[in-house]
Amino acid sequence: MSEEERDIVISVRGLRNSFGDQLIHDGVDLDVRRGEILGVVGGSGTGKSVLMRSIIGLQRPDAGEVEVFGVPMLSASEAAQQSVRKRWGILFQGAALFSTLTVAENIQVPLREFYPRLSERMLDEIAAYKIVMVGLPPDAGPKFPAELSGGMRKRAGIARALALDPELLFLDEPTAGLDPIGAAAFDQLTVDLRDRLGLTVFLITHDLDTLYTICDRVAVLADRKVVAIGTIPELLALDHEWIQEYFGGPRGRAAEEAVEEAEARAEAAEGNSKG
């Protein structure tokens, strides 16, 4: 394995997915590098979630190859796949918390599954600090998912996704349905986790603020394939109608300006503190 290959966490080649006679993907190629936050965007129905489901093995593609940590997920043995599952965490769109378990028990599910020898006390302690880390209130542990708000449920979902300290995190529209403050906090959380734990993040989102503020690269799904991948300035330089419309629309421009403003303010603050 060459040095470059080792730095590719997810590699998708020639992926094809269809439902009935509806072709969703036809020849999707995608590489996700270690330590980056990759945003995946695309119009509704372009198969962003299907792409994620194909990578994590919930949807068997018609054709193509998917490698995660160098393991070919479509042909690898169950044991090899299980060892990959230990190394990733997934936050589904609706958080997908187990509704009959408390938040703390939800966080402990992957720990119990993969490390049955951990003591009960250790499990409780891990659940406790994960709860604080993702910014849930300290009394959230014994609550059931139905007792939580949408934003808290997402945080609990991410706490469960992070239970095993994964190297790779999949987030499916993490900020959808959150208020702007909650969404900004969630973005900050994602960046923090990446910086702190060296995570690689595969992020499906429609949130332009998220794309501008935290994504290192953005992959654009359109016409049944990844039409472009790169930083936002790189994408903006492309002459693709959908991309121009997406980032150049009023919302896109507003998000861009907000980021520039924030950067200017940060620079000014830095200058002040130095001076």
Add this chain to the structure above:
Amino acid sequence: MQHVGPMSSVARFTETAEDGRRVLRFQGDLVLPKLGPLPTRLERLKGRNYVLDLSGVGRMDTIGAWIVHRTARQRESEIVGASEGVEHLLRQVEAADQPVKVRPDPPPAFTRVLGQVGGATMLAGQTMLGLLGFFGAMLISIGQVIRHPRRFRLNAVVQRFEVVGVHAFGIIGLMSFLVGIVIAQQGAVQLRQFGAEVFTVNLIGRSSVKELGVLMTAIMVAGRSGSSFAAQLGSMKLAEEVDAMRTIGVSPMEALVLPRVFATVLMMPLLSFYAALVAIVGGGIFCWIGLDIPPITFVQRTREIIPMTDLWQLLWKAPVFGLIIAMAGCFQGMQVEANAEEVGLRTTTAVVQGIFLVIVLDAFFAVFFTSIGWI
């Protein structure tokens, strides 16, 4: 002894004494898959004021950092030799080290038992009240539908006819046929003892029309349709479909409950009559083969011994049972809140409640019909 070589990345520590202080030298990767017995060993430490030397540590994740942090806190120890990254992680878990409730506090046993008894009593009372309220709400919406007949949802009702009635024909027929045979066979064995074998025909005919047909059908309909009503309405409630309906101005009572109740009330007498008939056929076939009573004699005897009042009983009871089953199903379905588990619980409750109420009412009916002379 710890191994060296290929196993060298497994997390471990050695204890040494230096300058009068005990030093724990950590080595290997302090990450979850490599922890092994390390947490247990650390928990067995006694005393305090250790020095935790992390200079030999390879990779570290938050769980590893947590274990180091916890040991340092419990044993009032000092952490040395942490690299910048490790230092960062330790600060993060330290910030996350706050008193957090993980389990609900259990109330004392006596209060708990008392609470459970009280809760169950309240629940029973609330269910009765709720069922009564539900019945009232249903009557109101029936009244509204009568006043505005256009609001009657014929399509929905016909669709329920099919699901509740037509689709149940096969299983109810088979079940009644077998029950008819069993009654005939068991009855014949007993009646033979005093030479009254020929009265098997009476036994089959009257028990099928009066009790078995309608009861067996009620149980089957409760299992098939009562449960599906509860599950359907319950999952609709969970998905906020019922709320959506209300906001559009569609009354869930009219759109969901009435068609189901109406279809069940109408289908129950038909299914019960059919079940009684098939049970008699089953019994007749046994009489023919097992007791040498020719079919023509069997039919003649059956016509003589079954009074019309038996049929009236069946036709009175069946719609009432249908009403109860459908109402229990719809009521329980509409009570679903919170989570998916409740759909299952409510479905079970709907069936149990339906069958229980049917049998209780059947006893009342038996006493009532006897007292008015429908013997």
